[in-house]
Amino acid sequence: MINIRHGMQPPRAAACLLAAALALVTPLSGLQENEPAAPDTVATVEFPPGVESLDRIVAVVGDTAILFSDIQVTLYQLQARGARVPSEGSEGWKEFADDVLEAMIDDLIYLQQAKNAGVTVPENRVTETADGYFAETRGQFSSDEEMMLAVEETGMNMLQFRQMLRGQAHAAGMREAYRFQLEQRTDLPPVIVSEEEVEAAFEEFAQNQPPRPALVSFNRLVVTPSPSGTARDSAVARTLRVQNDFANEEEFSVLARRHSDDEGTREQGGELGWMRRDLLVKPFGDAAWQARPGQTVGPVQTQFGLHFIKIERQRGSERFLRHILLRPEITEEDIEEARTLAIQVADSLRAGADPERLMALFRGQVADEDIRFDDIPLTSLVSQFTGAGAESGLTAPTPGTVYGPLEMQRGGPIEFGLVHVLTYRPEGQIELDDVREQIRQSLRTQKQIGILLEEIRSNTYIDVRF
Template sequence: MNNILALLLCLIASSVYAQSGTVIDEVIARVGSEYVLLSELEEQYALAESQTNESLPAQARCAMLDQTLVGKLLYNQSKLDSVEVTDSEVEQQLNARIDRILSYMGGDINQFEDYYGQSITATKEQFREDLREQLAVDRMRASVVREVKVTPAEVKNFFSEIPRDSLPYFNSEVEVGELVVKPTANDSTRQAVTQRLQELRDAIVAGEITFEEAAQQNSADGSARGGGDLGWTQRGKFVAEFEAAAYNLDPGEISEVVETEFGYHLIKLQGRRGNSIRVSHILLQPAITEADREESRTFLDSIANLIRVDSFSFSYAVKRFGFDKVQSYNNDGRMSNPASGNTFFEIGDLDPDVYFAIDEMTIDSISEVMEFRGPTGDPLLRVVQLQSRTSPHRATLSQDYAKIQDATRNAKQQQYLSDWIQEKVGSTFIKIDERYQSCPQIKTWIEDSRKITVGGSNGNVATGK
């Protein structure tokens, strides 16, 4: 259970100290219009201690405050630059994170509410604005470094400056392609789902049940707990079929059955504000039978055989027959390693089924059909192709260019962000409590702001008491 608590603390900012009253809250810093509370810093410190299971040095608070100030500076600038985070995005993130925690509890809502001492709705409300701030900070940071590029010459120079004895040693790595197929429900199952939705629509229109009640009792996604409410959103946030139907409704109107990649929906338009709409939906998903999976398995196996006899290339098969909602589809089937962001996997990074499938394969060979779960939990089928394999080696520019390029870009982005922060400090109101001004990292904030102000900036920086 402690692991579950740690997960919640990592996914959603905690307010344990503020709730328990062990810390009397006070403002310890201000960045523009944003404040840093003592409780925020103490929460971060307590969480870090719980994860390391040992006492941290006092200087750890200095580093944490420095990072918090960076976040507040980015959040303040996001408001000045009108960086938008919609209610719908926040709601979707909250639902996803709560659902992930519930999955660790076997989906037991009562266990969740007993453990955290409040309802799921109350938990979401408590952390809604913290999550909105986090999303805005991430978006602002990405915006700052978005245009940073590196040239081949910069990559070469970056690599040449690494001392020979400091070059990283890479374990054996592989590149793997995948051809993914999503089994589909048969016609009779899909027809039964659409019929059920039509029955629900008729009952709602007849006043036998409200839309919200029907969503709570029937909808297959996390919005069911809120009566199907998806919050306010603008164009471009929903898949095309859903959005077209939603924007064609009048307030209070309920759509006919709408099919999307997620299943079948009834959509109710709750309100319209300019180009923004608030909608609720009921989602039903047709069950995939064993016969459906077997039919898709046979189809995928036949495609794999055609690749093996060179009837067409793996890349062509991905584009012609592959499921286009997986990440690899737009990269000719090549899988990306979420840990590194590139296409190289150490053996330990691979899904165990993929590892055992490629363990004794030769380059360009194709595996047998495997079942797996997609990012949203959908049952999928795939065959994989071993596309390259390296031996353990010390980094070289020719063999590891993509990794060195990423490292070069990351270093350049970090320097660019650091320069941006230094510039913004000089034009942003900064005030930091005396207790933290002796921190080396915090001194840098104060010195930079004073330096720029004395040099003739707009003089609106406040430091000190």
């Protein structure tokens, strides 16, 4: 596709030579679902005399032309991905090509409206994506020389090829960011997704899916060692010193360099950077999201120690954070006391005690974090524990059984996990109930986005000449 305002170039017969290699980096997302954009109206564009003799124009969208050679390259790309593409001139080819063109029009409308909406993509993200595209393309060739010759056959040098990949990465980022904006709108049109539609979508989805992994639902409590004796007194004294320095209005970054035990962030003034809440342990995230930008909160206890947290800025669902970590000394005696408590808590669970009540009863010793987990891959559960292999029995869990104490190492002192297995489903074929709600939500979003796209298309200049 080319922008009319920047002129047109003659088509090159070798343009399809890289199509197979580029199949991974230029997905035609519109073939899977319509991608919308905000309403826009573009006036009819007049072409210079003789332009169409350079390459057959099959559609004009706004001020951009789609050429027949664009469709050909896209068909090669689809074929390289394994799609069954009819041979040109055969029965069904025109209908297939029409669908491809419609998807290209949808993608182009989406990109144009993303630009109109002022969507931007960070340069580092564009660079990272483009580098990934280049690496994937290089993987299709046996040598650098073979790839270079293929690129040169298209009339480009390697610099121009990289610039093309960067343009594709930027366009993909624009569409992705704009789609996310649309999905967050509160005025999306109401739609109904029937059970028949969900079942039909599942039948298509399940055809090429690998076996579903073994899944387990469970309650989990984690007993964390606490400092005792002189170690506890020392932790209290350090906490008071930090609070006193705050009272003297010293800069948070200065205090982090002076007091923090977090070697990874201390020299950067405790900087954690932009963080999402779901990336943080629960007590830390709860405290950071209950405060306002500019505030400092703490001490907050996690399995890593005691934290003072500075909330510097906020953007959307992210916050820019700094912290000071005070890691109390944990002795072998503290660890053994935690092990003994974990055995007692495990016995209470086996006797039918409510895990929520146990966490409240032993607050400060049992970690303040989520307890219930549903349909988690068994391998993810087992990997949380040190030595939780076949000897623990957790690799083939029995519903109703409490496993533990099991040692855990999560960046702080050794902890002890207790797992009460609620349900266990061995590995097997994926079932509709496994993905029903995800499919329903996906279909709902597709319908809503499709309605928006139709509204946009009706207000956008589109001239199909195919």
